[in-house]
Amino acid sequence: MxxxxxxxxxxxxxxxxKISAGTSxxxxxxxxxxxxxxxxxxxxxxPLRSYGDRxxxxxxxxxxxxxxxxxxxxxxxxxxxxxxxxxxxxxxxxLQSLLPAGLKLVKEGYLSLPKLFEKISLxxxxxxxxxxxxxxxxxxxDL
Numbered sequence: 001m002x003x004x005x006x007x008x009x010x011x012x013x014x015x016x017x018k019i020s021a022g023t024s025x026x027x028x029x030x031x032x033x034x035x036x037x038x039x040x041x042x043x044x045x046x047p048l049r050s051y052g053d054r055x056x057x058x059x060x061x062x063x064x065x066x067x068x069x070x071x072x073x074x075x076x077x078x079x080x081x082x083x084x085x086x087x088x089x090x091x092x093x094x095l096q097s098l099l100p101a102g103l104k105l106v107k108e109g110y111l112s113l114p115k116l117f118e119k120i121s122l123x124x125x126x127x128x129x130x131x132x133x134x135x136x137x138x139x140x141x142d143l
Contacts, residue, residue: 020127021060022068025101026092028057038085044072045090061119062110068127069119071098 026044031054035042042048060066071094080089102116111119125133132140 018127020068020123021066022070022124023057023061023066024070024072025094025098026072027054028061028069028105029101030054040081040083040085040088041092043081043085043088043090044092045074058105058110061105067119067123069098069102069116070124071095073098 024044026042027046027048030042030048031051032048033051035048048054057066061069072092073094074091075093076089076091082088098120102111102120105111106113106116121133123133125131131138
């Protein structure tokens with residue numbers, strides 16, 4: 001990720017189409033060092049990257065290059081995760097950890113609270129032209 005040319009990607013392309021970039025909460029909170037001793041709980045797809053890559057992702061959420069953060073919720077049963085690393089299933093819980101992990105990003109100063117909610121709710125809804133993701137007159141009760 002050292003090449004910062006991607007910073008110009010989010011916005012509108014040459015044909016007027018919206019361009020968006022997103023990441024998982026796992027890739028903002030963890031890095032490859034969390035897999036020490038091949039801990040299969042952290043076996044994800046795409047895999048966790050280096051500390052430097054994670055720091056770069058954190059910069060991109062701060063400057064709005066990445067406009068969506070998702071849970072990447074892909075839970076696996078205990079038996080499929082308690083295998084040798086190369087045979088263990090990829091995936092992790094995400095729904096239960098999205099908000100606490102997001103609030104950690106707010107506490108650490110990477111995002112404001114309103115910006116966090118834009119990235120996990122409003123922006124994804126707008127990308128699919130949905131009226132959900134916000135509390136406003138005429139929108140569904142999306143609590």
